Amino acid sequence: MSTATLHGVLCPLVTPFENGTVDEESLASLTEWLIDHDIDGVVPCGTTGEFASLSPSEWRTVIEVTTDAADGRVPVVAGVAGTNTERVSEQLEFAASVGADAALLPPPYFHTAPSPKGNLDFFESIADSSPLPIVLYNIPACTGQPIATETVTELANHDAVIGLKDSSGDFDYFLELLRETEDDFSLLEGYDQHFVSGVHAGSNGGINALSNVLPGVFASIRDEAFEGDTERALDIEQSALPQLFGYCLDYGFATVAKVGLVSRGVITSSEVRPPLVSLSDEVRNDIERLVSNVV
Template sequence: MSVSSLRGVLCPLVTPFEDGTVDEESLTTLVDWLVERDIDGVVPCGTTGEFASLGRDEFRTVVETTVEATDGRVPVVTGVAGTDIQTVTDRIEFAASVGCDAVLLTQPYFHTAPTPEGNRQFFETIAESSPLPLVLYNIPACTGQAIAPETVAALADHDGIVGLKDSSGDFDYFLELLRVTDDDFTLLEGYDQHYVSGVHAGSDGGINALSNVVPEVFASIRDEAFAGETEAALEREQAALPDLFGYCMDYGFAAVAKVGLEHRGVIESAEVRPPLTPVPDDAVDDIAELTEHLV
């Protein structure tokens, strides 16, 4: 996989469940459905994929099923977040063994007062032995702090660290990353409503949860944004995404995306695992109606 292939719209896949277990059939259907709708890559076992609620064997099932379903048509960038180097390394080695193209890695979470130097050492230690390229994942709401721009700039010089997904929602932070990294370092916007602004500023696209639900909308936005049709892309983005995004902020990206996918007949169940909870019935109806309107 070339780094340039991590461009456009990559989908952070939900992990379908049915009766408490991973629904491999629905996951395969979802991947195929997204690829047919011109999504540029898939990301299993990320935040939207409820990675923190998956056991070791389930993680492996999700990753292997995803790779088999893509059949080489689009890149697979697997989430491998963890708080210790051995766990992360094991996940990366498995991802490489089944044919993934890259991995997505947060800084360690839970540890109190981690320093930029400590975070740099964590990423570099893993990158030194990784058989796959690393994409950093900045999500301070879940890790307790952002990856400092100076840390990103230092890590961008490492041959094994090829990019970053930013889900902070802080566009000034994203602009700073664009300033302190070279053009060959891939920067992907993870905040759905910043997709077009990111491309206009110089990003390579995004990894966007709502592309699970309305991949057609994201494909159109991508095409217009990269063609320089910024005004049209912004109009489409703002017409389609704010209401759905608002439900995601209220009830969680995984839960809302699964409601939309169940409504569209792509997955069998909108089931989520604790500590996530199902979307309330009245909101389910609203999300279903909104999704229907958008497609």
């Protein structure tokens, strides 16, 4: 898989639930809808996909349903995660067996590394035998630590490590990685409101939660940004995203995205799993209003 394939807007899919179970039909329909709306790739079982709330069998179901629905039309980057290398390697083997194109891998959580070398060893031990290209996932709010820039630059030399998604919101960190890595290492902005700034600085694009709800808006932002009309791209981004993104930060990306998708008639239920909680009617109504004003 060429790193050039990971370019543009990739969507970290929500995992639709219905009465406590994974809604496979809605997941397949969502994947189809996003492809129809010009999304460049899909990422099942990321943070927005509530991967940490899925059982192992549900995780496998989500990966398989998504790859089947995508049917080779866009890359599928499977979210894998764990605190031991054996479990992560098993996930990688399964994702590869059902046709995923790459994997998104955060550092271990709970017992965080006492030094950058700890995470380097973790990633290298997995990458050495990985059947899939790996995209590193920097999300310190959830893992308790960032992936140090020196760790990223070292891993960028590994044949199996093809890029990084940065959800830290620390744009100085992202700029440093742009300076310190080669052009063939895909750097993807995970902070939705930094998409245009990232492209302007030299990124490959982003993996952005609100693209679940606003794929056409993100496609327009992408097109304007990569064609060099930064001012127009920023106008679209800043008129469409700030309030919705603020709700995502306050209430959770899956929660807000699902409400938006129900309001657009794409999925049938906004159900989330603990520790996420349903929104009040007031907040739900405001999200629905914001979405309808954009689309």
